[in-house]
Amino acid sequence: MKLRHLLLPLALLAPTASAQEALPVTGLPAEDPVTQAILHAEDLQVMDHLEELSEGIGPRLTSSDKLTEACAWAADRFRAFGLENVRLEEWGTFPVGYNRRVMDGRMVAPFKRRLVFASPAWGAGTDGMQVGPVRIAPANAEQLEAARGSFGGAWVLVANTRPRFDRAADSEDFRDQLGRFLDEEGILGTIRAGRRELVHTGGNYRISADALPTRVSITLLREQWQEMFSMLEQDQEVQIGFDIEAEFVPGPIPLYNVIAEIPGETDELVIVGGHIDSWDGARGAQDNGTGTSTTLEAARLLAASGVRPKRTIRFMLWSGEEQGLLGSRAYIEQNPEELDRISCVLVHDGGTNACAGIYATPGMMPMFEEVFGPIVEHFADHEDEDLRFRLRPLERLPRGIGSDHDAYLTAPTPVPGFFWDQRGQTSYGFIHHTQNDTIEHVRPDYQEFTSRVVAAAAWRFANTEQMVPRGDMFGPPPKRLGVLLADDGITVSSLTEGGKAEAAGIEAGDQLRQIGAVSIESQDDIRRAIREAEGETEVIVQRGIEEIVFRIVW
Ligand SMILES: [Zn+2]
Incomplete structure (x- = not known):
């Protein structure tokens, strides 16, 4: 048998007895040459x-x-x-539409270096490389008044954290005031500090062609932001430039x-x-x-x-x-x-x-064990333990x-x-x-x-007999008897197809008398009894003059 396998191309092989053997839950072949070919592909x-x-x-x-x-x-x-x-x-x-082709930023003085930054998608670009002095944003109304007329053509460091700036900088009133001031002054753009060693990107696509964003907004590597801030606090002149080519395409x-x-x-x-x-x-x-x-x-x-x-x-x-x-x-x-x-x-x-793993609920697990069986087995001895495929x-x-x-x-x-x-x-x-x-x-x-x-x-x-079961994908399925009740709240008027009551043999017209230890007088009793029921439960109904006992497994 083995020898014949080796001599013939895979496609010509008649299925062997073991390849025809089907796994019990999924009906998948016990030996799956397609999966083996994928796992061993070069x-x-x-x-x-x-x-x-x-x-x-x-x-x-x-x-x-x-x-x-x-x-x-x-x-x-x-x-x-x-x-x-x-x-x-x-x-x-x-x-x-938005196309960004150039994203360049550097410090020009007091020394030259590349700046690590992000700016939001669908945000304003620059008109070529825009070099200007760096200023620290006013931290309160008093500083703001003193700064009037001196921010034109500057890149402005703005705070996104305390305690670098006065508490007043966090008040909404002052933020509005500062925003108006920066617009009136005609700054090149604002510069915030990134988180730790990362600059994160993002952006808001909900813009309109007749009101495009105009303020250039930069997130700079925190270390570089802090360095500039320190130099400015020591009255050193800092010059930087950004070139962001952003094209807005009318949609x-x-x-x-x-x-x-x-x-x-x-x-x-x-x-x-x-x-x-x-x-x-x-x-x-x-x-x-x-x-x-x-x-x-x-x-x-x-x-x-x-x-x-x-x-x-x-x-x-x-x-x-x-x-x-x-x-x-x-x-x-x-x-x-x-x-x-x-x-x-x-x-x-x-x-x-x-x-290296996939989640499965109890209802899915038997299927997943067969679906992923060859994958789990293939990676079972992987030298990196992380990469031993697991069902979770x-x-x-x-x-x-x-x-x-x-x-x-x-x-x-x-x-x-x-x-x-x-x-x-x-x-x-x-x-x-x-x-x-x-x-x-x-x-x-x-x-x-x-x-x-x-x-x-x-x-x-793609080849399992049944689709992936959905019954418990959001948790254990609710316990249901599978009956509709008449107005009296305890007489079965009809049964849900495939429900537990139907499977047990309960019929329309039966009157529920007892479920587990709870004797039934009202619909509330039924709810409570089902909530408390576990494992196998006795259900007693009255049918005509007879009392009949059924067993229901939850
Ligand atoms: Zn993603």
Whole structure:
């Protein structure tokens, strides 16, 4: 047997007896050559995809030309891998498009140095390199009056922390006054200090073409901000310059999700993906170049094996995620009929660590043990203990992690959405939405690991007999007897199909007399009795002149 295997190409092999053996819960084959091929595949291309995306294209702010370019590029890749139904699907528009090409900042005097900074997306740019003196913002009304006429053409250090400035600076009145003063003076822009060694990026897309932002707003590396502040306090002259080329494009700007499929035999779906958009403060390599590139690589691995799954495996790259899961939420709203056909949604958006585990509720665990069995086994001896794939039991699926799987968990018909449990040596917080979101911080070994896990999991989920059970995804299911009651509150008027009462043999017209230790006089008694019931409970009903005892297991 073994020898014959070695001599024949995989596709020509008749299934062996053991390959035909089905696992009890999922019906998946006990030996799965497709999964083994994925886990052992060589020459993975995931880092090539990432390099093209984050280095070749760059950051992908929603409503920027770069995002549109990235969506078209991803669709091209999917097509080249042989996927089907590849499309860009418009999910909505933003009022104003925004392209940022140059982001340069330096100190000019007393010495020369590059400045590490961020400025908000959809924020004002500069007209070329704007060099000017640095001033400390007035800290109270008195200082403000004294400073009138001296701030024109200056970069202004403003406080975002106490106790550097007087308490008065925090009062709303003074902040308004200061804002008006800075506008009237004609400053070049304001400069705040970042948090510790990080400058965070962000921005508000809800701007209008006829009232574009005009005030340049900089967040500077805290150390550099403090250094300038100290020099100014010692009456040293400081000159700095910023060049931010920001282009506003009158909208509406159409926005897309990228979709590609490996068609299955049924109309059910397994969705894997991540968001393709990013902030534009760095390169969007971690957030979410990692998830985009593993989604592409999983698609390539599966398409290369030439398999046809039972369910369609759909790859989705959403956009507008950073502004509040906009692309995934809009897609769901536009395609509500799909929701009860989706077995599960697997989202990779947790940064540069490896997808080394997944959460499962008690209701899901038996299925997940079979689905992930070969993956767990494959990585069981991994030298890095973090990377031994684990199923992580939970009472309910976590919500509010804030990526596109949440859009599915909170959909009108909630769909089991999973955010991988990511483990490894890299620091998410050091990179997330900061100047450090660059490809140097991405680990190729973790990326390859994740590509294999995502591809193998998608394949296995696509072939289970049943879809992922939803009954306890938000916690243990409520205990229900499965009866509707007549006006008297204790007579069964009808039974819920598939409910416990029906299964036990209770019939319409039966009058509930006792549940467990509680004798039933009213509907409140029934509620209380069910609340208290555990394990196996005796239910006594009156049917005609008879009293009948049923047993119900909760
Ligand atoms: Zn993200």
